Amino acid sequence: MAQIILFHHALGLTDGVRDLAEKIASGGHQVHTPDLFDGALFATPQEGIAHVGTLGGFDRIALEGMRVAAEFPSASVVAGVSMGVVPAHKAAQTVPAFRACIDISGFVPLTAFAPLWQPHTALQVHLASEDAWVKDEDLPLARSIAATDENPDAPAVLFEYESAEHLFMDSSTSGYDADLTDVVVRRIHELLA
Structure with missing residues (x-):
């Protein structure tokens, strides 16, 4: 059984993030879902990102990853x-206790918070290939560091999904795709096993 910290989106x-956490927990794991917005919910990602600005920006959100990691010292997996x-990578790159980091619908450079990715921390990335939020920057960057037959020792395992929906795994959004979500959860369970 793994203890996992799952950070929400903008x-x-x-309820859809909570539902995703329950699906991951169904594999016999404990999933913590800290609320970085103190209960505030937004209708669009743009509204949520504007709210991040009022909280001190993405640097502040990244620091929340460290605060939450300290609250759950038994957690060995961090996801976002x-x-x-952003807070998932901050924690994964700077807290030695994490053995895995799971990125869903987002990616940041491996050197964003430390000079090198911790070699003992597995990195699993899930991106929709036609998602406008990730296809021009995050997806090419993730592909550049993903393991392939030619480069099996690369730091990340990348899974691409045929979808244009950014939050296809959030059952509270109009873009929810139950079948793709099941695949994501299965792959997470395989990593955790």
């Missing part, structure tokens, strides 16, 4: 959805 800690990838 809409806030939606979209904006939540």
Whole structure:
């Protein structure tokens, strides 16, 4: 059993993020879902990102990853959805206790918070290939560091999904795709096993 910290996206800690956490927990794991917005929910990612600005920006959100990691010292896995990838990476790159980091609908450079990715921390990335939020920057960057037959020792395992929906794994959004979500959860369970 793994203890996992799952950081939400810019809409806030939606029922859909809680539902995703429950699906991951169904594999016998404990999933913590900290609320970085103190209960605030937003209708669009743009509204949520504007709210991040009032909180001190993405640097402040990244620091929240460290605060939450300290609250859950038994957690060995950190995950994030979209904006939540920022605090997840901050924790994964700077706290030696994490053995895995899971990025969903977002990606940041491996050197964003430390000079090198910690070699003992597995990195699993889930991106929709036609998602306008990730296809021009995050997806090419993730592809550049993903393991392939030619480069099996690369630091990340990348899974691409045929979808244009940014939050396809959030059951509270109109873009929810139950089948793709099941695949994401299965792959997470395989990593955790």
